Amino acid sequence: MEMNYSNEEIVNGFITGNKVIVEYLYKIMRPIVTTYITLNSGNTKDADEILQVSMLKFYSRAKDKNKPLIIKNIDEYFMAIVKRSWIITQKSKKRNILYDNHFFSGLELTEPDTNDIEMLYKQVYDKFNLLPEGCRNILKLYYIEGYRLKEIAEKLHYSNERTVITQKQRCLNYLKMMLKNKL
Numbered sequence: 001m002e003m004n005y006s007n008e009e010i011v012n013g014f015i016t017g018n019k020v021i022v023e024y025l026y027k028i029m030r031p032i033v034t035t036y037i038t039l040n041s042g043n044t045k046d047a048d049e050i051l052q053v054s055m056l057k058f059y060s061r062a063k064d065k066n067k068p069l070i071i072k073n074i075d076e077y078f079m080a081i082v083k084r085s086w087i088i089t090q091k092s093k094k095r096n097i098l099y100d101n102h103f104f105s106g107l108e109l110t111e112p113d114t115n116d117i118e119m120l121y122k123q124v125y126d127k128f129n130l131l132p133e134g135c136r137n138i139l140k141l142y143y144i145e146g147y148r149l150k151e152i153a154e155k156l157h158y159s160n161e162r163t164v165i166t167q168k169q170r171c172l173n174y175l176k177m178m179l180k181n182k183l
Helices: 007-016 019-039 044-063 074-093 117-128 133-144 149-155 161-181
Strands: none
Touching: 007 019, 007 044, 007 074, 019 044, 019 074, 044 074, 117 161, 133 149, 133 161, 149 161
16 A cells, blocks of 8 residues: 655654544554464464554654654564564463473373374373372463463462472473373
């Protein structure tokens, strides 16, 4: 879509809160952002969230009087904000999942068909349910529900994140031992 406003008009429109300019930028960038996010492991909801965050970052940057915003290509500048925001979001969502290669190294299946990954998942699930409740809670909150360590500490009334990290590691080691020793 061809731009009807100059880069300077868009930046000034953001600074002054010109609703028409803000809506214009949103309208032209939404399909571009949605395409980028969906092609990079996201969905339309993620795209809308990243677009909102990027609009706010753009506004904040445009309002910064200490660093005047001089842009040659507003599409490229805005997409740089989008890409950076998406990378940060993805990094913050990364979790070590229960069935990663490191966790299963050295484990042997007790079932005859060792190629059947379903059997391995079933064994992990069965042993997981034998863990003490505190371990199950920590591992479930972290790996399955995606809570951050600080959130787990608050929810389960631990003194700090470090305690959660220690407990989580102990629980994982105990689960691994149960799987190795076929307890």
